[in-house]
Amino acid sequence: MKRRTFLTGLAGMIPAGILLSNTNFNDTPTLSHTFNPKLPYDKTPENWKGTPQLSDGTFQNLYHPFEASLAAVLKWKLNKNPQEEEKKADKRRLDVEKIGTFQPNGKDELIWLGHASYLLYIGGVTILIDPVWLDNWVLKRNSVLPIIPEQIRDVDYILISHDHRDHCDEATLKLLGGLLPDAKILTGLNMTPLLQPWMPKNKIQEAGWFQSYALSESLRITYVPSRHWSRRGLMDTNQRLWGGYYIESSDKTIYFMGDSGYGPHFKLISDTLGSPDFALMGVGAFKPEWFMHPAHTSPMDAARAFRDMGGKNFIPMHFGTFDLSDEPMLEPLDWLRANPEAVNGALIDPFLGRNLI
Known part of the structure; x- marks a missing residue:
């Protein structure tokens, strides 16, 4: 992404760029905890009080x-990227396998659609995760979308981890709202006012951290903490909750990180819900690390978090599709391939459009 283009899109996606503040500095916000009283807590950490929220309405990291x-x-x-020339010279792109109409054969499937977008079939249920498929005013795809949106049918749930434009795209969600009006949206607290106008026919469930959604199937999906933040405009910083997902079927568990910097919450999740069979870990948009590390894990930090969780299979994501940072787009995968011991030899090499589980 060019520097000037980035500055025009500053308000919507990359951390730390507040141009205007909606905080009243004459009042010191007080901390409380919140949750959705309509949703259950199946498993919680010891002494869990709920999702931290200040009296000004802003959510807080743990x-x-x-x-x-x-x-x-x-x-x-405004400073020069030390890898600028290397990045320009690197023309590599992710491998893509077109999949046509998605027709599950009864076996679980996890198909990477680029960045943090997945098509998941598990326990007889079809799920889309963070679908961002169309170019928008900030983001341009550098990998081909493996599927034609109109060829997706019978989706049960659409998971939207948080409001940033590389995870929550208005045009994509409007398209899916028309194609999949019966799909239920599973997301974080206070996301409904943003999403419902785009998807007026879709029912939405909002969860606080460690709350499980009300599902009719035996599948359990729990919204879990991440170390991140939220904003769409200039005056709504941290007004909507961010997080990841822990998905459990009768024979398999999948952890989707969402966006997160490194922190103790990874071990807290596995201590509470168990070590995941498959961990979908963000590894890209990590340079410069002095700036990015509070919001995005590097491949090194993601590997450390995976070991903290005791995960069995490591699936890297959040790289190779959108140019969000200073490193060449495939550098995170290069590091993981060169350091297999960092993830205990459990790396599943990503391939767009191919089943990964």
């Missing part, structure tokens, strides 16, 4: 307070 600095954004974007 262990690391959100910090915003326009000066840090400008320092990054």
Whole structure:
């Protein structure tokens, strides 16, 4: 992404760039905890009180307070990228296998659609995760979408981890709202006012961290913490909750990280819900690390988090489709391939459009 293009899209996606603040500095916000009273807690950490929220309405990370600095954004974007020439010379792109109409054969499937977007069939249920398939005013795809949207049928749930534009795209969701009006949306607290106008026929469930959604199937999906933040415009910082998902069927568990920096919450999740069979871990958009690490894990930090969780299979994501940071787009995968011991030899090499489980 060009620096000037980034600055025009500053409000919507990359951390720490607050141009205007909706905080009243004359009042010191007080901390409380919240949840959706309509949804259950099946498993919680010891002494769990709920999702942290300040009296000004902003949600908070469990262990690391959100910090915003326009000066840090400008320092990054106005300084030269030390890997700029290397990045320009690297023309490699992700391998893609077109899949046509999705017709499950009864076996579980996890198909990567690029960045943090997945098509999942598990326990007889079809799920879309963070579908961002169309170019928008900030993002341009650098990998081919493996499937034609109109060829997806009978989706039960659409999971939207948080409101950032590389995970929550208005045009894609409007398209899916028309194609899949019966699909239920599973997301975080206070996301309905954003999503419902785009998908007026779709029912939406909002969860706090460690709450499980009300599903008719035996499948259990729990919304879990991440170390991140949220914003779509200039005045709504952290007004919508962010998180990941822990998906459990009768014979398999899948952890989807969403966006997150490294922190103790990874072990907290596995201590509470168990070590995942498959961990979908963000590894890209991590340079410069001094700036990105509170919001995105590097491949090194993602590997550390995977080991903290005791995961069995490591599936990297959040790289190779959108150009969001300083590193060449396939550098995270290069590091993982060169350091298989970092994930205990459990790397599943990603391939767009191919079943990964």
